[in-house]
Amino acid sequence: MPKLTDAELGALLRETFVSKQDLVEHLPEATKRRNAVLPLLAAAAVLVVLAGVLYGVQSAGQPEPAPSVSDAAAPVTTVDGDIWGAAIAMAARRFQSGGVKWEAVQVSEQVSGQVSGQVAEQSSGRFNATPAPGETLTALDKRRIAQVVTPVAPVRFTASVSPSVCAPGRVPSVIVGPIIDKGDHREVRVTFVLGCGVSRGGTYLLRNSNGSWKVIGEPDEPQLPATCLMDGQTGASPGSGC
Amino acid sequence: MTTGAVSFDEMVRTTERRLLRLGLMLSGSLHGAEDLVQTVFARAHRRWDRISSLDHPEAYLRTMVVNEFLSWRRLLKNHEIPLAEPLDQPTDDDIGARQAQRDATWRLLAALPRRQRTVLVLRYYEDLPDDEIAELLGIAPGTVRSNAARGLATLRDKLPAEED
Numbered sequence: 001m002p003k004l005t006d007a008e009l010g011a012l013l014r015e016t017f018v019s020k021q022d023l024v025e026h027l028p029e030a031t032k033r034r035n036a037v038l039p040l041l042a043a044a045a046v047l048v049v050l051a052g053v054l055y056g057v058q059s060a061g062q063p064e065p066a067p068s069v070s071d072a073a074a075p076v077t078t079v080d081g082d083i084w085g086a087a088i089a090m091a092a093r094r095f096q097s098g099g100v101k102w103e104a105v106q107v108s109e110q111v112s113g114q115v116s117g118q119v120a121e122q123s124s125g126r127f128n129a130t131p132a133p134g135e136t137l138t139a140l141d142k143r144r145i146a147q148v149v150t151p152v153a154p155v156r157f158t159a160s161v162s163p164s165v166c167a168p169g170r171v172p173s174v175i176v177g178p179i180i181d182k183g184d185h186r187e188v189r190v191t192f193v194l195g196c197g198v199s200r201g202g203t204y205l206l207r208n209s210n211g212s213w214k215v216i217g218e219p220d221e222p223q224l225p226a227t228c229l230m231d232g233q234t235g236a237s238p239g240s241g242c
Numbered sequence: 243m244t245t246g247a248v249s250f251d252e253m254v255r256t257t258e259r260r261l262l263r264l265g266l267m268l269s270g271s272l273h274g275a276e277d278l279v280q281t282v283f284a285r286a287h288r289r290w291d292r293i294s295s296l297d298h299p300e301a302y303l304r305t306m307v308v309n310e311f312l313s314w315r316r317l318l319k320n321h322e323i324p325l326a327e328p329l330d331q332p333t334d335d336d337i338g339a340r341q342a343q344r345d346a347t348w349r350l351l352a353a354l355p356r357r358q359r360t361v362l363v364l365r366y367y368e369d370l371p372d373d374e375i376a377e378l379l380g381i382a383p384g385t386v387r388s389n390a391a392r393g394l395a396t397l398r399d400k401l402p403a404e405e406d
Contacts, residue, residue: 013366016344
C-alpha cells in the first residue's frame, strides 16, 4: 500500500480544511449592526410601564375622596368657591350704597345650616346641597371666593361670625349656606351681617354662563340703615337701628 | 470604540468569520474557535488604540489567535480536562474514499502536537510561506520545516492509503 507523498498530503490537508471551513457559517453572527431605535423603544416602554405601576401604587395608597352630597358628576369642589364668591360679591355691592366702600368683607369659614328655605326639599332628597351645613370652606373655596370678591372689597376669613357682636369699622361679615343644585341653576343663601344685630339674609340664584357664575336672582331685602354705614360706627356706639 | 484608522466594531465585523475559520482549523471544533476568537477580541479591545494604528491590524489579530491557541492549549493541558470530540468513523459505504481520508485527516490533526498542527494550518490553510510562519510564531524557519515534516510524517503513517 503506497504511502502519500508530501504533495499529496498537502493537497489532502487543503481539501480537509476547505471542507470544514463552512462549519463556521452555521455559527450565529457574534456582532451585528445594532439599530438604536429598537432598544430606545424598549426602554421607553419599560419606563411607561414603571410609571404606570408607580402611579397605581400611589393611587392605591391614598384614601378615597369623601363622597359629595351633590351630584357626583358635577365638579363641585372647583365651582363652589366661584358660586359663593359671586353671591358674596353681589351682596357686598348691593349693600354698599351711598358711595361707601367696605374696608373688607369678612367671610365665615363655616357653612351655615340655613338652606334658603329648601330644608324640607333637601331632606326629601329632591335637591342636592353642598357642602353639608357646618362644614368649613376648603382652601380652594377660599381662594376662589377671594378672587371673585376682591374687586369689590378685600376678603378676610374668620372662624365664626356672631350677628350680635358689633364689629368696628366698615367690615361686614358674610355667612354662606350650602349650594343647592336646582338643575339649570344654583341657589345659595347669603347672610350679610353688619353687626350689632343688623343683618340681611336672602337666597341668590346663580347660573353658569360661559364658564363663570352670574347672579340671576337676588332676594328682595331692604337696604341697610344708612346710619349703619356711617364711618366710625363701632360696637361701643352703634348708630340708631344698628 | 472608534479610532482614527478603523473602529474596533468595524474590524470585528470584517475579520470575525476569517478568524473563526482559522480558530476552527487550529482547535478542531466550533466552540473552541468561538472561545479563541472571543478571547482575542476581548484582549484586542483593551489595546485597540495601539492595534488600530498598525499597518495591518487584521494580521495582528490573526497572530493573536494563533498565540492564544498555543497558550490556550497549554492551559488546557495543565488545568482542564478536555472532553473528547465524538469521533466520526469514516466509512466507505455512503461517502467516497476521499471524504473518508479527509475525515481521518481531520481527526489525526487534532491529535498532533499543537505546534505541528499550527504549522500545518498556517502552511496549508493560510498558505503562508515558511519564513512568514517562522516570523509569526517567533521561531526559526528550520524549526517550522521540521515541525511540518513531523506532522506530515504522522499523518502519512496513520492515514489509510488511498485505494487505487
